[in-house]
Amino acid sequence: MNNIRLKINDIKLKINDKFNINIDDLILHVKNNIDIILFLIIIYVKVMHYGKQISPEYFYSKVNRPIIASILILVSFFTLFKQRRRIKLLFILNIVISLVLISDIVYFRYYKDVITVSALKNVKLLTGVSSSVKSLISIKDFLYLIDIVFLIPIIKRFEVVDNKKKVFFRKAAMFVATLLIGVVMDTQSVYAVSKEQPTLISSMSDRIYLTKMIGNINFHVIDAYNYVSTSIKNSSKLSTARENEIKDFLVKNNQSTGTNLTGVGEGKNLIMIQVEALQSFVINQKINGQEITPNLNRWINKSMYFDNYFYQVAGGNTSDAEFMSNNSLYPAESGSAYYSYSGNAYNSLANELKSKQYYTAAFHGNNEGFWNRNVMYPVQGFDKFYGQHSFNIDENVGLGLSDKSFLNQSFDKLKTLKQPYYSFLVTLSSHYPYDDTKGYGNFNVGQYENTLLGNYLKGIHYTDEQLGVFLDKLEKEKITDNSIVVLYGDHFAIPKDNADELYKFEKISNANDLTWEQYQKVPMLIHFPGDENKGVNHTYSAQMDLYPTLANIFNLPRQYMLGKDILNSDSGKVIFRTGTFTDGKVFYISWTNTYYDIKTGAQIPETDTLKAQKEQYLKELQYSDDILNHNLIKDFKKK
Template sequence: MNISKFKIISKLRDSKIFKMLISNIDILLFSILIFIKIMNYAKQISPEYLYIGVTHPVFASILVIVSFSVLFKVNKRIRYLYLLDLIISLILMADLMYYRYFKDVITLAAVKNAKLLGGVSSSVGSLFNVKDLFYLLDIVILIPFIKRYKKRESSRKKKFLPKFAVFIVMFLIGISIDVKSVYAVAKEQPTLLSSMSNRIYLTKMIGNLNFHAIDAYNYISTKFKNSKKISADDEKEIKNFLDQNNAVTTTNLKGEGEGKNLIVIQVEALQQFVINQKINGKEITPNLNKWINKSLYFDNYFYQVAGGNTSDAEFMSNNSLYPAQSGAAYYSYSGNQYDSLAKQLNDKNYYTAALHGNNEGFWNRNVMYKAEKFDDFYGEHSFNIDETVGLGLSDKSFLDQSVEKMKNFKQPYYSFLVTLSSHYPYDDVKNYGDFDVGEYEGTLLGNYLKSIHYTDQQLGVFLDKLDKEGITQNSIIALYGDHFAIPKDNTDQLLKFENVNDTSDLQWYEYQKVPLVIHFPEDSHKGINHTYGGQMDLYPTLANLFNLPKQYMMGKDLFNSDSGKVIFRNGSFTNGKIFYVSWTNTYYDIKSGKQVEETDELKKLRDEYNKELEYSDDILNHNLIKVFENGN
């Protein structure tokens, strides 16, 4: 029996199939390992990702890149596969960390902003998980095996023509499956591949490697296309849209702020769920709650940031243009001409100033504020850095010094202030002061509550000081949050805090609201406005109050619009009644919370809103405001 087994094993070893497997074990091993890594990454970014269909494009993309390896000699082939393994593993790790913060997939344009990570190294470090080293485990383990395999196989020589034939077969099979997968996406959502407005969903449908290949193609082709002029017909189409979007129909509160100062405060990571909320019987934001009670409060206001995060919030609020398709508009389009809030107020003889306690070059603010026509930018070097909390100058010191500066501003003025202390990852707890967060002590949510309670205290002192100095009597003050506080992968803490069991994507979006508070002199017009809106709508709303011309805004005036339109850069949107979640291609009825089937009307609305994103991209890519201003 043992002899027969030995003979069988010997025959198997001598068989062509076995020899072929052994001589190509590096290719097989690489393919299996990369497939496992990609599917593991896929599971982490979207549990519903793992349906049978996605394995096809993942397998196909691996087949395509592996096919080239068969053309090389063994030593070079092994080197090629090993290097590829390392590169793909690092990309997957970067994708995971990026997803944990932005709930998106990293793009080439976003990589351009990598230098910003130096200023938020603690944020990046907190996004790393020890389990991420799983992606590099094989890189280390395989080193001794690779050396032995190289020695064993290096003597084997193969003719080029058979290798080329194998390459062709593998490449064509992989490409065929990939083309089929990509075509299915293009048929379902025609603009998705070019706009990449919904990167998670796209990755889900075609796999991570194919996504990055298309992203690279789009990045290069966009650079090439943008070097060419946009057609006159496309320009006219965009101009017609802007004319219709900016047409004035009603005039509620029109000119209410004329001649008054405008003070806009963008608060770092201020989400709506902390407003009027208590923990252990104590208010989290007592000062904001007090000011909300004597202001106009918009309770259905969403952040709409993308890869530019905080800078996107500034960009939208001051220009009413959507964030860049990839990366940050503050970097990619700082050379453009803008019809910004500062520019329009300058034209009405306002003094305009931006104030922020961080480094002037961070997010390219020193360049972008000039493009937006602010008269002055008071950055880190304009303040006495006498106290640091979080990433830099404390909100307490920043706001105290800002009041003193504003008291000397020529009136009327527009002051745009950006806070800093409540920046993710909220780990400077020793400087946030004593605030009991109970069972959440030591958690990300607990640390956030401490940080935002600290910032609330400083905002309270600041606003009370403005009141005491009489500044509020001749000023309109707008305050809003810039973006999310709790990353997607920590949502369970937030839902527990809110005592909510619903983990649907609609519920997640409900927590992506940020407060918008507008205070008028004498506490007039106070109350709650339930209109659905977002950061795109702040400039048009303020333009109405200050009687500024509306020409190139893509948002709406919240005082004079019955539209609940809010479009997100990833392709999700709401009209105030229906919410479309792009990454699952699902529609929800907001009132009932239940999913609804797509209708022709909803599909038309989705296509229409995607078109708006394309219009905004064209405005940025081709500097169309300058073109329109010049009358070309």
């Protein structure tokens, strides 16, 4: 035994002589920092796991570098503390990061986005959709916290082995070295992204793509920085040159390009219905020989129907659909415009119709404060908001007042309005997660029974039935003789997590990103008196284009709209908040930086023309942000 010990000591001496390393000091150094090493490994595994959940097919291996770098930067500051205190602080930080990751993944399941500082303003709005939030949480999510259970007894028994020799200098050296390595690695990664997509870091137009390139921790740090810097920047006045640039774009964008159906709606009532989670794939579709939406199918046949109409919502979801349809401004860069910009002035549809002596009223069966509607409706020019307290809550389906009761009561109120009027109705019963299957009735969905898709089909079939009754009553009472009726869906029904169910139902194989994007359409119809102008319009269009189109029909001035008049434009331009866009011929997918030819479905290379188009469209998103951030419509009207 003594011989063995002598040989080990001899080996140590030889190593020390050759590499000038003291093995005992090295072992002690590792023990002193075992908490940091363990923290690095645990957080790395969690962040990587989160990344693969939000982008399983595209989460790049090169994101390892910025993830490790961001964790190194975090832990560098903790190297300055004594080990016992540092262990406790790292334990708390582990819990905080784990809770952020859980919140992020739950938020992603519904919004298909990463949570931001601005979005946190809307947390109180989630109280009205608690069932939706609960349905999004999986028991697997809490695996992010499982390590904490095992770490508690380890921390309690952990022996601090800090070597007191030259403690300050050693900690200072470790802090500088760790921070420097992390900053250099992180800077290189962020610079690579900014070089590839110059505006992505500042605009954060595609948060999923940004997260998969730099990792979750870096994303939240940059988001917080952008939020603070934007708040500071927007507290100051926009430069005159920038303001004039935006004004020039608006003048050009709002020039009339034709006179098709111009003014045909003057003096007529406008009845606009926004339908919760109505997606286009259910239109003219059957299951087990039954039409899913027989009433909408019937009304589409006697209306002008837009079959390539996309939703463009972002963090504000339903409220974004309302905001775009009534203002032709893009959703807020982060969070909800209904919440963040309720103090702004708007050149909205209701405001413009009021200037022509229209009475304006909004109808929704949910509580008045949800999505800040009680504030935003008056700001947008609605004379009256019939919210939850204006209805007899006699029947609940889904999240609240049933569409049957809501539409019946709304019809009675509609008949009392002074003409001409603009009435804006928002339905509720077909809201995610479509779990009120008893309230939806006995619609047979066959093999899709007890699935999200099956429940949705039941929910939208129920809503279709109620819409049919409502529309037929409008016709029977001859209200449609002097009214233009607009109906559209607000946003997606089937989340991407359930894409396989949708593709199976649609008999789609070999689906790709283009396939998914092409399914993000919602129905939109415009019914004219006497069933005039019926037919199908195939123009690629979206919610930003509704107000300009109605402005043409009702002969309203066009000044501050970013969309197009679908009836008098050959442009297929549709821009999404993520930076994804289409011109009706090519579809650009921002999170993979890929272009597709719509006709062939094949990927195509980026050309100078497409690159210029992408840059221009991103610029238009920034114009909208500037308009909102600086309340420019108010300034423009003053001048």
